[in-house]
Amino acid sequence: MDDQTSGPAARESGARDSRRSRRHAGPADSGFMTRRRVVAISAASLSVLAIAGAAGLWAAYNRLNHNIKTVDIHTESGTGGAVGGNTVPAAARDAMNVLLIGSDSRDGANGQYGDRNSGARSDTTMLLHVAADRKSATVASIPRDTMVQLPGCAQPDGTESKPQSAMFNAAYSIGGAACTVKTVESISGLTIDHVLVVDFTGFKDLVDAMGGVPVTLDKPVNDPDSHLNLPAGTTVVNGEQALAFVRARHNLGDGSDIGRMSRQQQFLNAALDTLSSNGTLDDPKKLYKVLDAATKALTTDPGLGSLNKLADFATDLKQVPRQNITYLTVPWQWYQPDPNRVQLASKAQELFDAMRTDTAVPADVLALSAKQGEQTAS
Template sequence: MSAESMPDPAIPGPGEPRTPGSRQRGKGRRRRPPARRRKALLVMAWTAAGVVVLGGTGAGVLYFKLNGNLESVDIDQALGADRPEKADNGSQNILVLGSDTRSDGNKELGGGTDDGTARSDTAMVVHVYQGHKKASVVSIPRDTLIDRPECTDTDGDEHPAAQDVMFNSAYSTGGAACAVKTVESISGLRMDHYLEVDFSGFEQLVDDLGGVDVTTTEAIKDPDSHLDLPAGTHTLDGEQALGLVRTRHGVGDGSDLGRIQLQQAFVKALVDQVEDIGLLGNPKKLYDVADTATKTVTTDSDLGSVNSLMSFATGLKGIGPDNMHMVTMPVIYDPADPNRVLLEKAKADQVWTALKNDQPIPDSATAGTATGEAKGVVNAPE
């Protein structure tokens, strides 16, 4: 999910020197050798683009199987014409959600709600600037109290507006279409694309990659997310990685804001892992990862094929971690409920206005806002 980019996960936290005995190894895995960093933005889209290599080497039947794994939703049809105008400056806005919808295995992972409906714990607006050489990523806390607009879901069912409800109620109420409608209502930005990543598939993806290396600068223990990591360097398997990106009680002040900071750091570590293992040189591993990834992601209908994802990812290949600016939507703690946050409207407007005008987000927009106090807890090892 530095002044103008995500904190560099390669830098150990204060008071945490690297020692030969500090690494906690996952089940028999070997530390991968250092590799040259390549540029990437969305891991799922990047992996799907790599699948086309299989189609071009005589493995077309595998390509079509992977294409059949993808699910898509017609956001434009559900939302109709009552939306913000599309930008005419060459920029793009993509809503990325993490959810627990596509697999029964999510119940075993603590996913879903008591009444069986799905939920979304992660929401990021990715703004790709004109020229597609840099991007800003704005995480929206799930616990933000908002006024949810009325919306129509992709089945044609209508859902009334609601006041002072949690942001993630939009998804649990009306799915992808209502989530997009709510984000557009908050931001005033048109979402050009939608990508949803399923949590149980995320777990399998990490396992397919052979784990992801992170360094924790302090111990993280959260029984709710089945996570127990001492301070040090670890190769996280899928279950541990999922626990890390979903924990909120094991870091910082226990709010969703701390979890967002862990998610942003883990995204960087995951990108590094995908790049370092050299998927394009290992067709079997490429297929395993791509099979999981295409079963894991749901897209808007415009991205609902491997070819479309390939074209989309190719257009973003110039964006790397050093020219991504990751922030959290400005919020303040709710005086009436410490488990909820309120939109800090004046500063949030600075964020959305900057993106609408295809400009960098000013530092003043996020200065002094609630943070969750978990920054720097997780880094990617060098």
């Protein structure tokens, strides 16, 4: 029997139907093609965004890294872990001693705060000891007017200064952070592991980037010398006000350098509280702003001279419970030849020995520091 659906005529009819089917594809077929195109475009877009995001993060990291300035402190101190024969106990070798220096340099934008030709000294110096187990820390302020024996230091012109009796803050003007480190090591028997230096402008910019820091006063202050004008109670101060607050001598305390130091420590503590509580650490935009200001403000030793190293340092500090940070002033006594100067008291060595051996600050040292603070607070 012949099959009427086969043959040339049937094949031609089938071909026409096939062409018609391709020309008039239904909605389901066109939707499938559209979805494939959307998925392909979306995947390509996400890839581009991921690459752009990674490139942006890398660029931001490089910018922050590039901001950091370093100074070599170990070519000047050269202690190699022991000073004056005072070796560090094995249990204390993971402890850290860090020198925090506020420079009164008048270079560049800092010129508005004094004579541009007056050089730079250490306006504020704090010795930070972080315990090996990271469960406690001590912050000890060194009075800038302390009379000490300065060691010979390398000077900017390549010459060596002669050892001399002078105020502690003169070390910075002679040989910068390296000479200050060498002086602290000389008078304390400690090894300084790291240094962080910030100048006036850097300090202001950092406070502004944080959104201000709260300070509390028992009574209002209006100091024309520092241009500090604040009411009694708590005020969130901006960078300019904060700088005046930590530098003011008149109308706050007894007008001495000793009197300022407890105020500087209070401000440091308030700044740490602010960073922990104002959401900066959880907000990438705020955090970048603070990191940008901080890295521009700081000069560090090479051991902290990168974003990764600073992050590791910050992680170490973050482990220390806030209530276990002890603030005090290195014990001092009046310098008899000049009543406007002080010198280290015998109790100072007890403090330095406690840091060297990574043990608790003796109670009598804490008591003396508190008593001396009370004498200069009013």
